[in-house]
Amino acid sequence: MRIAVDVMGSDKCPVPDVEGAVLAAKEFKNTILLVGDETKIQHELEKYETRELSLEIVHARQTITMTDKPGVSGKEKPDSSMHVGMNLIADGKADAFVTAGNTGAALAIATLFTLHRIPGVKRPALGSIIRLPENRSIILLDIGANTDSKPDWLMQYGIMGSIYAQRTSGILKPRIALLSNGEEDGKGSQLVVETSQLMKESHLNYVGNIEPRAMLKGDADVIVSDGFVGNLVIKSFEAMGSALSDLIRKEIRRDLRSKLGGLLAIPAFRRVAKQIDPFEIGGAPLLGVNGVVIIGHGRSDAIAIKNAIRQARLAVISGVIPSIQEGLRKSSV
Amino acid sequence: MRIAVDVMGSDKCPVPDVEGAVLAAKEFKNTILLVGDETKIQHELEKYETRELSLEIVHARQTITMTDKPGVSGKEKPDSSMHVGMNLIADGKADAFVTAGNTGAALAIATLFTLHRIPGVKRPALGSIIRLPENRSIILLDIGANTDSKPDWLMQYGIMGSIYAQRTSGILKPRIALLSNGEEDGKGSQLVVETSQLMKESHLNYVGNIEPRAMLKGDADVIVSDGFVGNLVIKSFEAMGSALSDLIRKEIRRDLRSKLGGLLAIPAFRRVAKQIDPFEIGGAPLLGVNGVVIIGHGRSDAIAIKNAIRQARLAVISGVIPSIQEGLRKSSV
Numbered sequence: 001m002r003i004a005v006d007v008m009g010s011d012k013c014p015v016p017d018v019e020g021a022v023l024a025a026k027e028f029k030n031t032i033l034l035v036g037d038e039t040k041i042q043h044e045l046e047k048y049e050t051r052e053l054s055l056e057i058v059h060a061r062q063t064i065t066m067t068d069k070p071g072v073s074g075k076e077k078p079d080s081s082m083h084v085g086m087n088l089i090a091d092g093k094a095d096a097f098v099t100a101g102n103t104g105a106a107l108a109i110a111t112l113f114t115l116h117r118i119p120g121v122k123r124p125a126l127g128s129i130i131r132l133p134e135n136r137s138i139i140l141l142d143i144g145a146n147t148d149s150k151p152d153w154l155m156q157y158g159i160m161g162s163i164y165a166q167r168t169s170g171i172l173k174p175r176i177a178l179l180s181n182g183e184e185d186g187k188g189s190q191l192v193v194e195t196s197q198l199m200k201e202s203h204l205n206y207v208g209n210i211e212p213r214a215m216l217k218g219d220a221d222v223i224v225s226d227g228f229v230g231n232l233v234i235k236s237f238e239a240m241g242s243a244l245s246d247l248i249r250k251e252i253r254r255d256l257r258s259k260l261g262g263l264l265a266i267p268a269f270r271r272v273a274k275q276i277d278p279f280e281i282g283g284a285p286l287l288g289v290n291g292v293v294i295i296g297h298g299r300s301d302a303i304a305i306k307n308a309i310r311q312a313r314l315a316v317i318s319g320v321i322p323s324i325q326e327g328l329r330k331s332s333v
Numbered sequence: 334m335r336i337a338v339d340v341m342g343s344d345k346c347p348v349p350d351v352e353g354a355v356l357a358a359k360e361f362k363n364t365i366l367l368v369g370d371e372t373k374i375q376h377e378l379e380k381y382e383t384r385e386l387s388l389e390i391v392h393a394r395q396t397i398t399m400t401d402k403p404g405v406s407g408k409e410k411p412d413s414s415m416h417v418g419m420n421l422i423a424d425g426k427a428d429a430f431v432t433a434g435n436t437g438a439a440l441a442i443a444t445l446f447t448l449h450r451i452p453g454v455k456r457p458a459l460g461s462i463i464r465l466p467e468n469r470s471i472i473l474l475d476i477g478a479n480t481d482s483k484p485d486w487l488m489q490y491g492i493m494g495s496i497y498a499q500r501t502s503g504i505l506k507p508r509i510a511l512l513s514n515g516e517e518d519g520k521g522s523q524l525v526v527e528t529s530q531l532m533k534e535s536h537l538n539y540v541g542n543i544e545p546r547a548m549l550k551g552d553a554d555v556i557v558s559d560g561f562v563g564n565l566v567i568k569s570f571e572a573m574g575s576a577l578s579d580l581i582r583k584e585i586r587r588d589l590r591s592k593l594g595g596l597l598a599i600p601a602f603r604r605v606a607k608q609i610d611p612f613e614i615g616g617a618p619l620l621g622v623n624g625v626v627i628i629g630h631g632r633s634d635a636i637a638i639k640n641a642i643r644q645a646r647l648a649v650i651s652g653v654i655p656s657i658q659e660g661l662r663k664s665s666v
Contacts, residue, residue: 133580144514147522181477181564189480189561212565212572228522229562231514232545236569239545244577247466247608251601258601264594268584275580 003312004094007036007044008063008081009101010305011298017100018044020305025053027306028313033058033094035085060084066298070104074113082106086114089291096312098283100296100305107145107286115289118321120328123149124288125157126227126295127164128234129281129311132218139165140179140215142227143234143284149226151194154178156328158204160287161222163327167318168311169221177210177220179229185209191226202331212237241276282307285315287324292316336645337418337427338638340369340377341396342434344631350433351377353638358386360639361646366391366427368418393417399631403437407446415439419447422624429625429645431616433633439626440478440619448622451654453661456482457621458490459560459628460497461567462614462644465551472498473512473548475560476567476617482559484527487511489661491537493620494555496660500651502554510543510553512562517542524559535664545570574609615640618648620657625649 007017025032031054038059060081088094125142165174180188199206252262283294292315296308340350358365364387371392393414421427458475498507513521532539585595615637616627625648629641
């Protein structure tokens with residue numbers, strides 16, 4: 001297997017990107033293609049012992065920044081590391097692509113300039129894999145590829161998410177739910193109500209509406225939402241998690257007794273931090289394009305990059321793309 | 334001042350409702366009208382020393398349950414404690430109404446059957462007051478009165494929220510922001526983009542889009558959103574807060590050292606719990622109807638009911654309703 005990694009992606013690129021690629025090559029024994037500025041990559045690689053590893057450099061003379069406009073960067077930077085990396089898949093030279101760069105640009109470049117949509121896909125969707133305690137995980141999609149979605153787009157997110165969960169987590173009949181402000185049938189926006197009808201008529205294991213609390217309890221495997229709403233829900237989880245952590249840290253430091261208690265409880269806090277660390281998953285799959293694309297946080301460190309590569313690898317091994325192609329051929333939506 | 338309290342509202346009614354009313358009468362020295370089943374109220378009141386307090390019972394022979402459909406309960410239970418309580422305002426016999434009952438029913442009964450909309454209001458909105466550290470607070474509206482809102486409704490939520498913050502928190506020029514999936518101008522759903530234009534043309538102190546993280550940092554005083562999205566964001570905060578608290582509790586119990594640490598850090602955890610307790614605010618104002626209505630959580634305890642009464646009292650003292658009436662007369666939306 002050959003996985004292409006955009007080493008010009010993360011906020012601190014190429015440092016964590018290259019290190020993550022090296023860690024992945026070591027751990028997974030796959031070929032990693034480092035895509036980006038050749039000189040910079042060579043300079044970074046000198047830091048590591050790479051003789052036993054299968055690493056290849058693929059030069060890309062342009063870099064997309066976090067402030068580049070998605071459409072513009074797609075057109076005006078045809079030699080960016082994103083274009084070059086995704087074209088490696090299109091040309092059959094790589095099986096997957098991982099980037100921690102500009103999400104909007106990655107979406108535009110994948111959809112409009114390189115990989116293109118899988119036949120029948122109305123809109124690709126960005127999924128977020130959320131870890132739950134006891135090594136379970138759920139997938140929420142879309143988390144921002146499309147705002148103002150339509151019922152048939154959401155229906156397709158459900159099909160793609162179901163296939164992803166089935167393939168990568170081995171769940172036989174993933175439970176699909178619609179994110180809504182109330183669990184009763186009929187509750188929700190017009191979009192939710194209309195999509196619910198499509199879901200009921202489909203072959204999916206549709207379990208109805210779901211609210212955030214039930215979502216975090218794992219009451220469904222795949223949670224479907226418009227990208228605007230999904231994005232805000234993910235960001236609300238993150239915001240509350242970090243606000244609460246900050247508050248606990250501050251209050252523990254406020255008196256001597258609590259301070260001592262906090263020091264003693266460090267093992268527990270470490271276990272908590274590890275369980276809610278989004279970098280333990282490392283990346284969000286972009287579903288609906290002709291190739292495995294995993295998009296990581298801009299703030300990714302080397303471990304996050306390695307974990308995103310693990311996610312890409314899993315998607316390739318489990319045949320997510322051919323399954324989605326087949327699933328959409330069969331679907332009438 | 335006379336505040337009417339629905340004692341048939343909370344999940345455990347009338348116990349916490351009556352106790353909260355008694356506590357409020359004691360603390361605020363106002364007249365509290367206990368609205369509900371007379372026999373039950375008398376029975377509850379026997380538990381307390383009420384001789385010095387100004388408490389009056391107003392009988393209502395019907396009760397709305399949490400499963401009653403909003404529209405149906407509005408029509409078929411014209412003598413419910415909600416109808417009777419809100420009519421006390423309409424008839425000039427009370428200055429405010431507090432209920433911990435069925436939110437949808439309270440909305441319908443206020444808007445369609447008793448208080449009716451303030452002239453010019455397109456849709457009333459339900460606000461949520463979110464406490465931030467250091468005794469600050471922000472208001473998010475709408476959190477569920479209306480889904481599929483229109484730009485001019487959101488614009489009005491902004492006007493009403495601004496007046497509420499100005500009046501009840503004494504902020505001279507409240508900063509108004511639109512909840513969106515990105516802070517840059519132009520980011521967001523079609524609804525956000527169109528509302529943003531209206532906000533810019535208004536006299537409001539509009540500061541642009543806001544994301545959940547900046548919201549919890551207090552970067553704006555009033556956050557405006559469609560009710561579907563606002564509801565999901567509030568529920569996401571709550572869900573993450575409780576999931577994280579559960580996880581910390583579990584991990585602290587997992588080893589002896591952490592367990593001891595957890596015991597020592599109890600003062601810190603207590604301070605944290607107090608700061609994030611939604612019952613410390615106690616209720617959400619319903620803005621846009623001709624009267625002060627505060628809606629509390631179904632799970633409210635007596636302290637939450639008392640705090641909701643405090644919120645109602647503050648809205649009356651600060652003249653929120655006349656200010657909103659005047660604000661909307663002046664506005665062109």
